[in-house]
Amino acid sequence: MNLPIESLNLTDPVNVSRRRFLAGTAVGALVLGFGLPLGSGRALAAAAATERGTQVPAFLEIRPDNTVRLLSPFMEGGQGTHTAMAQIVGEELDADPATFLVEAAPPGEAYVVLDNGMRITGGSMSVRLSYPTMRRLGALARAMMLQAGAEKLGVPVGELTTEPGKVVHAASGRTLTYGELAERAMDLPVPDPASVKLRDPSQFRWIGKPVKRVDAYDKSTGKALYSIDLKVDNMLHAAVQHAPRLGMTVGSLRNEEQVKAMKGVHSVHQLPGAVAVVAERWWHAKRAVEAIQVDWLEAGADSRLRSMPADFSSDAYVKRLAAEKGPARDAENEGDVAATLASAKTTLQATYHNQYLNHGQLEPPSALARFNPDGSLEVWLPNQAPDMFRADIAKRTGLDPARITLHSPLLGGFFGRHFLYESANPYPQAIALAKAVGRPVKLIWSREEEFVRDALRPIAAVNFRAALDSDGMPLAIEAVSATEGPTEALAGKQGEKIDPTALEGLAGKSYAIPNKRIAQIYVKGPAMLGYWRSVGNSLNDFFYEAFLDEIADKGGKDPYELRLHLLRDNPRLTTLLQAVGELSGGWKRGPFTAEDGSKRARGVAMASPFGTQTAVIAEVSIEHGQVKVHDIWQAIDPGSIVNPAIVQAQVSGAVALGLSQVLVEEAVYVDGKPRARNYDLYPILPPSRMARVHVRIVESGEKMGGIGEPPLPAVAPAVANAVARLTGQRIRSMPLSRYTFT
């Protein structure tokens, strides 16, 4: 392909080029890496501020046209956090969120704004844990605008007010736009954080309103740029072929000379656990790297990575987990479960398990690395924790972190994929290749290479036991989960305390059952694990809430009524459960015949993930032997909210992912290899399997909870409970596509 890109640049505006980046679209600016002048006097002045999220100039740049450029501490991957940040900061700054241009901030202490001292986008933490800080940031910036206005107009600051985007001197009728004042304002010292007053929530114009997303237009027109889209001058493209099993290393290449001679190939490289081809075009790199015949070596005993054995089978592994006997560690132990079980007349037990999952985000992983002439390194990569990634790059390259510039473009899907997984990110390869070829390299993992290295959602086998009283009410519940949590997997070992991500959703349930024991048998598996939207809750609420329905059935109770009973002393959850019942037109378990003649039933389930409470009702029928989910009603109480439209969208999306995992998804390993390397054998929920989603937001006023993940976990058990009611088949595993229903 020898049309010179440079010449195209000059003649054709549709090309991505340095010129276009210079012209400065939002993300283009990011690509060029001109950030805010942090080294300048402004930042130094700001650095004096010690409280979190007070270095106003590090976050905000207000341009002469009144556009507010906000560097967000959080990554945008669809969850709407950039819009939420614009709303929150805009509310206090007094600037319309529609005038905001939001980009991900670079690494740096200035952007650590979460209450917990971390800089990570995940755990549904962004808004709920930075809310007061980001409001204060906006208020501080407004105070600086007012101060600058006072100086410029020569009036006491007390005579000034603001209207969206401007400072107003009512007495004289004079106004100054923020754009006119920004230069002066940003040179001012940041006021004492305690001195600013936040807006009364009753006066909110944007917080709590369905403000339009700041990225909606760009994302509807292909203008939004993701890591995979970026390009810098003189860049080469790279593709890899991964070892078929994690831990294996490159022995030798049988046909290196032949591959080097293929069209467009720049060079062939050996990397840890992979081979790579660098080429002028990605397509050439991809075809050439697939052609490499590699003799792979089994992992050495000193392998840093988990080594996947050649005989690993996920089906066999689940059976092994279910048979694990201990030792177990308790996360919760109340009352006397053993004695209650021993003395109760009615007991029941059941074993549940789940499946491995891929993240399946639609944007395949990529990374762009460039060594600058001064030896410094720039990397563009999808990530959800820039400081952690930069530290890792520093460790790998030996470079001082100050000499590493890290850019965090939009994420083409989040779902927990972009954490610092040792073996599941392309940036170490991209950096190694850029170094080797002395030119910038953009590496894209093909879908196939992604599916063989993705960090999987964990699996567990849970043995439940329960005891009922003579009225059929649960007296005791015990859940012993044989599993490895994702945090344990990242650490490579069991921690001193139980990994909360292993048991959340089994632990932390609110039902008033007097005797309960929730325990984990730690089993380190061979597959590399990661966080997957709603993490442990994604599996554990399925287990618990489905088994709770079994308890209800055993005791002759209606599962909705039983839950209400067990929550009778919990007004927040009672309200929520009643809300979802009402939303669904009144609890109706079925089976019943719908208007279209199909036989249907409903199931209910609840979950308490990430500080938010959720209740879900699902309506199902059977179509061609498979489960069809018609409607999902979800009541969600995150305490309070910032944007109802985004909450609605997040619920709808989380329901889709919840349906996907319960209906169709599964990463199967045979002979140590994933059977699916693409969406053909790893189906994700298609539009035809989507349910109508009905949402009710309940704002209890409790502490703000998360939004991105919480709506997911209760979906699967609600569906399974509805299926059990409809078909009489109690399915104790996911996905339901493994079964045929009649």
Add this chain to the structure above:
Amino acid sequence: MELRINQKTYQVDADADTPLLWVIRDDLGMTGTKYGCGLAQCGACSVLVDGNVVRSCVTPVAGVVGREVTTIEAIETDDVGKRVVATWVEHQVAQCGYCQSGQVMAATALLKNNPKPSNEQIEAAMVNLCRCGTYNAIQAAVHDLAGLSATKGEA
């Protein structure tokens, strides 16, 4: 070979079997068309060829010589496409947005060929995958464009 893309003529020197997707993205620098699977499974790479939606990841470039290709970059130059984009924004369809170029192309192709599609025709045409699960919003937007009242969900 000579390609017609977005009403402009380009000379590209590509192998005949190169997917149109990679010619558009790498040779011509138009990155709105996305790579998702390379296997005609997801639809993120959808473009229009002579007004019909095709998946550019499985379209050898030689096959579009002499035909008119439209990508997302030119979608607003088309009256229908412009309406689709506006409705997409109105309904706040996008989440991560990665699949939405393809979704917009699919909707545009549907409505250009059939301005008043039925619900069944919409379901038959809007089959691209979305991992964020924006399906209800997509359906609502297309129903809106087709003049149908929303029947699915509230999003």
Add this chain to the structure above:
Amino acid sequence: MNNSRFARTAGWLAVPCLIAAGLLAWYVTREPVSPFESRQVAVADIDPALVARGEYVAPLSDCVACHSVPGGAPFAGGLEMATPLGAIHATNVTPDRETGIGNYSLAQFDRAVRHGVAPGGRRLYPAMPYPSYAKLSDDDVRALYAFFMKGVAPVKQANIPSDIPWPLNMRWPVALWNGVFTDSAPYVEKAGQDPLWNRGAYIVQGAGHCGSCHSPRGLAFNEKALDESGTPFLAGALLDGWYAPSLRNDHNTGLGRWTEPEIVQFLKTGRNQHAVVFGSMTEAFNNSTQFMNDEDLAAIARYLKSLPGDHQRDGTPWQYQSVAATKPNTPGAHTYETRCASCHGLDGKGQPEWMPPLAGATSALASENASAINITLNGSQRVVAAGVPDAYRMPAFREQLSDQQIAEVLTYVRSTWGNRSEAVDAKAVSKLREHTDPASSSPIILQMR
């Protein structure tokens, strides 16, 4: 098992149960006479040119497809062939003296290759296509011997015993089967045919063993014809979940619409305007036909084009018909539009030569529907031409489409664009689903050296 190329062994394994014992013991244990009996060559004296020649004959005969496994040492054996009676494994044919064929004399090698008799008189299972290899010339056998002795590295790897239980594992009845169904003479040039045709006949009948898959088999799993003298020869056959179509001049289900250069192109590159290799042919292409020289490919094409078709069997000649403006509103048509049309086109014409047309495809015109079902369920293996895996592959739909949906979409394909063949039943899909596995999306490359 998708790649149990030798379920055909099942048929004749029934032979031991069917044929009464009592035939002469000498017959079943005797060692057939080899022309090399008194002409053993010392391995050290083998001419490198002969090794090189053997290195050509080996892929011509596709030895590697069975005697190597992916990731294993070349020719060290191990390919498992499932049979209803138990699994058997291809053997180590490296020149290792202990576990391979390092001790074989040329005559012993010859008896194994052309007659299916191992040293000591033990009969090989006819999973080894010796009924075809019997046609190999003495020169080619010598060349093969030279290659296996000097061109292949010895690998110590014990053979895996078969799972077949006694008494079904007795080998001697195979000799009786051989007596009835094989013809042990090397190919004799046919007078009145030009050298190209004769060369083609030699490869097709002999080394290439095309009939192993493409010729229909009799009750004892014998190929019904071993050369052009019998009309069943290469007339198409069902084997291991794939229908290997007719290689005769049948307009619909054979090569009637293909020119000789198109046949050459297909065997050399894996694709032409009519079709792309798939199913078990992918292995034959990846490991064998692409390595044949142009002259041999031209010879094959010449020979195949000389085999007459059978109008009666083949039916009314297919002609393309456009889909009516009002598209059929059936579930099958809908599935086609959403799942298949991106590559194969709404018009069924595909995107030759990368994605094959379904309009007029033999898999859509043949009454046997196994290939159509199998590839839809399981997708295609990677076609690796000249060392480079294909740019486009067929996805597997087994996880996305139900038996009913696959039956519907294939019924649509088989009844559209002029295609006229029987509807597909969901039960047939169900059966194949159960007995097959999805194709790997990674290229499988078997090493020869």
